[in-house]
Amino acid sequence: MTTPTLFRYSRITALAGMACALAACSFGPGGEPPAMPQPAHYGAEAQPAQTVPAQGVTQQFVVGAKPVPEWWKLYQSDALNALVDEGLRSSPTLAATDRSLAAAREQLRAQIGSSMLPTIDAGGQATRNRALAIPEIGPNTFLYNVFVGQLQAHYTFDLFGAARLADAALAARVNVQAYQFDAARRALAANIVTAAITSAALHAQIETTERLVTIANDQARDTQRRYALGAVSHADQLSAQQSAASLSASLPGLKQQWLSTRHALAVLLGRTPDAAPEDLALAQLHVPEQVPVVVPSELLRSRPDIQAADAALKAAAADVGVATAQMYPSLSLSASMGQGGFSWPVALSGAGAIWSIGASLSQPLFHGGALVAQRRAALDTYDATVSQYKQTVLAAFQNVADTLAALEHDSQALDAANIAARSAQGIFDETSGRYRLGALPVASARSSEQQFRNAQLDEIRYTSARLTDTAALFQAMGNPPVETGVGGASAASAGVAE
Template sequence: MATIPLSRYPRIVTLVSATFALAACSFGPNGKPPAMPQPAHYGAAAQPTQTVAAQGITQQFVVGAKPVPEWWKQYQSDALNALVDEGLRNSPTLAATDKSLAAAREQLRAQVGSSMLPTIDAGGQATRNRALTIPGFGPSTMLYDVFIGQLEAHYTIDLFGASRLADAALASRVNVQAYQLDAARRALAANIVTAAITSAALRAQIDTTERLVTLANDQARDTQRRYVLGAVSHADQLSAQQSAASLSASLPGLRQQWLTTRHALAVLLGRTPDAAPDDLALAQLQLPQQVPVVVPSELLRARPDIQAADAALKAAAADVGVATAQMFPSLSLSASMGQGGFSWPVALSGAGAIWSLGASLSQPLFHGGALFAQRRAAVDTYDATVSQYKQTVLAAFQNVADSLAALEHDAQALDSANVAARSAQGIFEETSGRYRLGAVPIASTRSSEQQFRNAQLDEIRYTSARLTDTAALFQAMGNPPVEAAGGVANSANAPAAALVPASSVTAVN
């Protein structure tokens, strides 16, 4: 009887121990997301219940409210609603993402069908053959025909769940794409709203700046005439000319920003840049007075990016199970039946019946450590996905915190800018009245109007910032979770999950 060298006992013992250890423990993690801290409030300081009143409007933060699905309708603008609807309907980027998701779902159906069900193929063969002969023995040539028709079946029994886990991993990756499509829809809507508001604000800034340029040019001409008459110094004349030129130099940059924003908005809508829509009237957009603040525990279920990270985590957990199951035996069954013969009459008769049954069992023994390395790689990938999930959640908390702080500070800045604009307008109106009475020169009127227009520019900027930051907060809240039978599930992942047997959704223990 052959003996095993003593030097090989440690390696054999290690291999056997590892095999039994893998068989005894879980095939992989359960795929549940790690527990995340639930902050009492999002920011470094607790958010207020409402902002200060700016332009007569106070925004209230409704803590615990559900996200608003079509939040852009809160601006109460039919023109804005039409733009968002057009973009969601015609965006090529969104259509491409949707088709990619449809292709991924079909690939999942194909994999589930090929891995969980037997394959059956029909085949037929008709050949004419010439047999080799040995000189001096038998006839010099032997010709014969072969006719075969048969059905072949093959099925691999998923003893340790490798196929089911692979299907679950692919289903989770399809869910990732579904959540990404959901996120893309919301991002597109937010980009359209932001671009429309920004374009309207830039148009208003251009109009106000053009008026400032006109005032500055008038002032420069008057100063030039007064310099010729010797009423002002040369330095005063140059200063007025420099102010007018500086204001004129700011206009091309504003116009460039305005056109760039309009072009971007047209592309978001699925149009060519030359078909950019007309600007909205900034004053016609109604600032939403109530904005939802989803509690942190609900935010994990409402944000598509967090849901996508959760689905990626489940896929990585299933990959660990697949890598583990590949270390265990696999059993395949095969069968065939049909008719065959050297002539059609024989092949179609009872004498031509042919069949076969077979089974094969395979157990990996030595692969140079590849299987263990693949499992360790899958575990490391899973650990990396856990960290990515945590980072996604933290980034979502930061996004909400920043948006809340921005709205609070926008309201404060806009309130101050609005007070300054009203005061400057009052000074301008009083100075204009005194000019009409002949009490002050025209230069004083121009100077007071310049102060008013500059204050108006600041008010336009802060109004735009408040409107766009409100859109950012609505976007940061995500989607309201969809209640489904048997638990809560987002509608995006239901089709993919339904294709995979329930036993494969979690790792095999």
């Protein structure tokens, strides 16, 4: 075959390959996510425009607002900001996820390079050989050397897009990991905020409970003395003793929760449990007054878990194309050139030039139904991925609906608890004043303080719930959608196709 003829043949083959690759787009589903319902509001009941005022703060639900990337800064606590920054910087789990993502991107680059570009290898060989003697020629054996050095090239034409679709499937799976890394990063921030708030609240509860235990023990001792004097019944004495013991029994469990939370927070920050940070002051944390409520259509683009499900859908669609393309012909070209001979002078001379060029074409004919079964399996996997995408979206809607409802109910409960605590404190202040004047016995002052401390415990719990549920709502909103660049490639896609 002459060089011009070979060149024309190569051009025709390349054009045919491009046409077939374009046709490969119809080998499988497009990978577009299914249409999802767009509810008018997330929950069974429409969320109000704002919560009831609690502790002097009314939270407003800003419908249609964009998610807030560093939402934890809205709590206006430098100490909390420092904890989140440390965790994002030092968490071993997040670092491992980041390195796994980097490794996946390098694997993608390797696959693209090996599947879309020709391979060229250089090789050299020097051997000494002994041939068997041939009786008809003579009894002597033959000893000879072979010296060969050559370049070898190989290229498989992606006629029906099998390699391109396989690369697209791997790229989509890398995007899944990229979105999962984003989700892990946001989850880490939310867990740090939640743990810090919970630890601060448990610390405050322990202090209040310890005061309640002290009051109960004082009351039990007074009742014991009065029983010894015959002023109260034995049942009264046992009742006071039982109340004090019950309160004391609740304290170790509360301390265990507090220490476990502190230990968990230390690990989230990348520290050992013995280096757990000091508790924040619950009163210094300011609940954000405005929280975004992303509309459902935008939530599909802002939540990393939905974006990961979308990328998984595209990977499954590409797998169907790969399984289909494997049923069509495959064309490969190979060529080599170099020098060879039975001695170094001959191998390095013009007489030692060697070369070869060839093409191979293969068409699957019979594989025992394996190729057809693989395509059906890919289609079934794609259908399963579609259902998983739908479930992910529905779960996201539920997550937002639950956090919106929880935040509204937290505000209602906190408002009631705050009113109860203020009333109980007023009663306690008045009773203490009358006790100091000698108008009331000490038992009355203790009883009013017990009521105040119990109401204070409820207020601490609901304050903590409001702060943590606000964090959960910010987390549920996801990230601001990433704007697409040239050709519609997202930031995640661009990160794996550099």
